[in-house]
Amino acid sequence: MKKFCTSSIVVLIMLMITLPSLLWAGETLDSVLKKGFVTVGVNGSLFGFGQPDEKGVWRGLDVDTGRAVAAAVFGDASKVKFIPLTAVQRFTALQSGEIDLLCRNATRTLSRDTAMGLNFVSVNYYDGQGFMVPKKLGIKSAKELDGATICVLPGTTTEQNVADFFRSHGMKWKPVVIEQTAQLSKAFFSGRCDCLTSDASQLAGARAVAPNPADYVILPDIISKEPLAPAVRHGDDQWRDIVDYAVLAMIDAEELGITSKNVDEMLKSKNPKVQRFLGVTKGNGKALGLDEKFAYNIIKQVGNYGEVFERNVGVNTPLGLKRGLNALWTKGGLMYSPPFK
Numbered sequence: 001m002k003k004f005c006t007s008s009i010v011v012l013i014m015l016m017i018t019l020p021s022l023l024w025a026g027e028t029l030d031s032v033l034k035k036g037f038v039t040v041g042v043n044g045s046l047f048g049f050g051q052p053d054e055k056g057v058w059r060g061l062d063v064d065t066g067r068a069v070a071a072a073v074f075g076d077a078s079k080v081k082f083i084p085l086t087a088v089q090r091f092t093a094l095q096s097g098e099i100d101l102l103c104r105n106a107t108r109t110l111s112r113d114t115a116m117g118l119n120f121v122s123v124n125y126y127d128g129q130g131f132m133v134p135k136k137l138g139i140k141s142a143k144e145l146d147g148a149t150i151c152v153l154p155g156t157t158t159e160q161n162v163a164d165f166f167r168s169h170g171m172k173w174k175p176v177v178i179e180q181t182a183q184l185s186k187a188f189f190s191g192r193c194d195c196l197t198s199d200a201s202q203l204a205g206a207r208a209v210a211p212n213p214a215d216y217v218i219l220p221d222i223i224s225k226e227p228l229a230p231a232v233r234h235g236d237d238q239w240r241d242i243v244d245y246a247v248l249a250m251i252d253a254e255e256l257g258i259t260s261k262n263v264d265e266m267l268k269s270k271n272p273k274v275q276r277f278l279g280v281t282k283g284n285g286k287a288l289g290l291d292e293k294f295a296y297n298i299i300k301q302v303g304n305y306g307e308v309f310e311r312n313v314g315v316n317t318p319l320g321l322k323r324g325l326n327a328l329w330t331k332g333g334l335m336y337s338p339p340f341k
Contacts, residue, residue, distance in 0.1 A: 029238055029242065037080055038079065039101070040066035041082075041090055041102045042082050043060075043084065044085065046060065047206075048321075049062045049201065049202075049205060049312070050082070050103075061308055061312040061313055063103075067302050068298045068302045071302055072245075072246045072288075072298055073242065083098070085099075085104060087154065088155040090106060094233060095116070095118075108228075109157060118234065119232050119240045121231070124228065124230060127228050128200055128223070129197060130198070130219060130222055131218070132207060134194075134215060135215055139217075145171065147171070149173070150194070150195045151178065151188045153198065158199070162175075181202075189211060201228075238288070242288055249294075251335050254306040258278070259299070259306075259307060260299055263299045277295050279291075279292035279294070284340055309326060
């Protein structure tokens with residue numbers, strides 16, 4: 001009887017040790033590994049964030065974020081499939097399991113975090129809603145838009161924000177609601193509406209591919225906070241952690257001075273932070289259920305956050321965006337990563 005009790009206690013202790021890890025292990029990673037690629041929902045028609053180029057190669061800041069997750073999971077940033085989604089389709093596609101990850105300039109909000117059953121990870125672009133108008137109208141402020149016809153996407157925070165803005169300022173407006181981003185921009189550039197409203201980064205992307213970009217001006221008014229972040233489904237903590245730390249790896253690498261060009265040399269660094277980050281000192285990969293070189297693979301194949309930003313939307317691109325809030329916290333921005341340890 002004593003031996004039986006002792007054995008039972010041992011079994012119970014073993015269950016107590018292993019059960020948390022069994023509960024923690026999620027289905028998404030297993031599914032992704034089985035099919036051999038990550039399925040990522042993206043915009044599909046937003047220059048600088050998610051759009052195929054003239055050769056059919058996907059480009060953009062959100063696209064590169066999806067590639068970073070693939071690099072973390074497979075050690076190969078090309079093992080990813082991009083699914084273009086409208087603003088209306090995006091959350092349903094994630095909830096239904098059609099995609100593994102949503103990386104489509106989506107704003108984190110309380111209702112999306114709760115009622116929609118989504119988990120947003122760290123922000124990959126801080127934005128705010130603005131307005132773009134034809135320069136010929138001579139408008140200098142959004143407060144001059146009383147009675148204007150406004151082009152807006154349905155099913156977005158943008159739609160609610162613009163309604164709140166006009167109501168709070170006692171102004172009237174007429175919405176022109178079109179689901180497809182490309183078609184909405186086309187309607188604006190054809191003169192169907194007086195103003196296009198969206199996140200300021202999206203306005204810059206739309207203007208960059210306008211027939212005559214110089215004919216349009218983005219007004220200085222920013223009427224909302226739009227923390228744009230990748231999202232995953234509720235209920236799979238391991239997958240959320242993987243996606244979160246793929247985003248954070250790019251941010252932390254920039255702070256550590258690790259780039260796609262010097263990452264191999266940095267493997268020789270004596271800095272303990274760099275050693276842990278690149279997997280020379282083991283532990284971080286195991287904690288996530290990934291290879292110890294997951295962060296190395298992200299930076300080698302995709303780049304750090306600064307490289308990704310400048311390549312897709314920075315001052316030397318047609319968008320010409322400054323880092324602003326998206327600069328590192330050490331340079332006056334909001335980009336900040338917890339320690340990799």
